[in-house]
Amino acid sequence: MSLTERETPAMTVISPIYLDAAATTPCAKDVLEEMIDITRSHYGNPASTHPLGRLAKGVILESTKHISDLIGCAASELIFTSGATESNNIVILGSCNAGSKRNIVICPIDHKSVLSSADELQSRNVEVRRMRTDIFGKIDIDHLHTLLDKNTALLSISYVNSELGTYQDLDRIRLALAQTSAIFHIDAAQALGKFSINVKTLGVDCASFSAHKIEGPKGIGALYVSQRALPRLHPLTFGGGQSVLRSGTLPTPLIAGFGAAAKRLVGRNYLSCWDAAALRRDTILKILSAHKIPFLLNSPIGESTPHILNLSIQGVRSDSLINSLKTVCISSGSACNSRSLAPSYVLTGVGHDIARANSAIRLSFTSEIDLDLITAGTEILASAALMLLHLANGKY
Numbered sequence: 001m002s003l004t005e006r007e008t009p010a011m012t013v014i015s016p017i018y019l020d021a022a023a024t025t026p027c028a029k030d031v032l033e034e035m036i037d038i039t040r041s042h043y044g045n046p047a048s049t050h051p052l053g054r055l056a057k058g059v060i061l062e063s064t065k066h067i068s069d070l071i072g073c074a075a076s077e078l079i080f081t082s083g084a085t086e087s088n089n090i091v092i093l094g095s096c097n098a099g100s101k102r103n104i105v106i107c108p109i110d111h112k113s114v115l116s117s118a119d120e121l122q123s124r125n126v127e128v129r130r131m132r133t134d135i136f137g138k139i140d141i142d143h144l145h146t147l148l149d150k151n152t153a154l155l156s157i158s159y160v161n162s163e164l165g166t167y168q169d170l171d172r173i174r175l176a177l178a179q180t181s182a183i184f185h186i187d188a189a190q191a192l193g194k195f196s197i198n199v200k201t202l203g204v205d206c207a208s209f210s211a212h213k214i215e216g217p218k219g220i221g222a223l224y225v226s227q228r229a230l231p232r233l234h235p236l237t238f239g240g241g242q243s244v245l246r247s248g249t250l251p252t253p254l255i256a257g258f259g260a261a262a263k264r265l266v267g268r269n270y271l272s273c274w275d276a277a278a279l280r281r282d283t284i285l286k287i288l289s290a291h292k293i294p295f296l297l298n299s300p301i302g303e304s305t306p307h308i309l310n311l312s313i314q315g316v317r318s319d320s321l322i323n324s325l326k327t328v329c330i331s332s333g334s335a336c337n338s339r340s341l342a343p344s345y346v347l348t349g350v351g352h353d354i355a356r357a358n359s360a361i362r363l364s365f366t367s368e369i370d371l372d373l374i375t376a377g378t379e380i381l382a383s384a385a386l387m388l389l390h391l392a393n394g395k396y
Contacts, residue, residue: 017328017380021369025212026215027216030260034256035254045249062259071198071224072198072199073200077224079224080246081221082221086113087209088114092104092154099125102151105129105131105152105156106118108345109163109349114158136164136304138169139157139169152181157187159190165305165308170203184203185208189208194270205228207223219254273368277306280367285309296314297310298312299311310347311361312347313361320388321384
């Protein structure tokens with residue numbers, strides 16, 4: 001027996017400090033165990049009427065109840081999708097037919113799944129109107145009023161911006177829509193689990209969700225559609241008619257995972273979790289300040305979720321900093337834009353210059369992450385930033 005075959009000493013594996021929860025969260029252990037159990041024992045097609053099909057259907061019904069309880073809607077108002085991207089596409093592309101005289105209103109700093117869907121509608125000769133925001137990503141309500149008219153079919157906006165963490169004032173937006181018949185849609189993927197969501201109280205017609213943002217599995221999401229909005233949307237896929245707006249065999253294990261993740265959040269003390277996340281955000285800022293790291297805040301502290309912190313370290317490109325970190329996971333923005341060399345369209349869209357956008361990093365985390373990990377990760381980040389600053393200044 002050779003050394004290379006059997007006796008090679010095990011390499012030390014250093015577990016990374018994960019500060020990119022806005023991109024995705026790790027699947028919770030109990031959620032994963034639930035999915036494995038369902039995969040093994042409830043493998044029938046939930047549309048089948050035999051015993052295994054009925055068992056699978058029962059799992060879906062129970063999971064749907066957990067999710068509907070979490071967001072405050074009826075189970076019949078939920079449509080399962082592959083994630084918030086598909087949910088956004090269903091609403092936007094399904095809101096207007098090609099050549100329609102209707103218009104839609106979107107926010108130009110929202111997720112690419114919204115922007116690209118709107119671009120596709122525009123290529124089909126549907127008018128797309130774009131809201132203005134301030135430097136922190138908050139909607140200009142006065143400008144919004146000028147965009148709305150009797151032909152507005154849809155207004156779509158992210159409840160929480162994925163790069164800045166900025167949350168929108170949905171009450172004011174809803175009031176602006178009062179004189180229209182427009183469908184009110186929110187992308188709530190970044191909001192779920194961060195604060196309490198009741199779609200009825202919020203007064204929205206449609207809402208998009210992804211399970212992997214709340215320690216559930218990837219590849220499964222949901223779309224809430226009110227009874228008012230349902231007949232005004234048309235489906236994009238056709239087949240077995242598993243739901244009015246989407247066909248396809250329902251993935252029982254993934255739905256069970258989504259349901260298990262949602263069940264964990266029902267009854268959560270959101271105020272306590274918010275305070276815990278704020279403590280972690282403030283710890284990061286204090287450490288960076290203590291090391292005299294020159295940074296500019298891009299997230300508005302008073303109007304953003306504390307789970308997402310976006311800042312620009314002056315004189316350090318974000319790609320250089322991220323690549324220098326071997327044991328800390330952060331990002332320069334949305335994971336959907338990570339392959340692009342262009343500066344963040346979110347930061348340039350709110351008015352920041354290219355230099356500030358190119359030096360922007362996003363740290364995002366759950367409220368439960370150990371404070372010691374936050375401290376350790378930020379210390380490593382600060383050391384790496386200082387080294388890059390010294391290199392840039394010719395001190396090494």
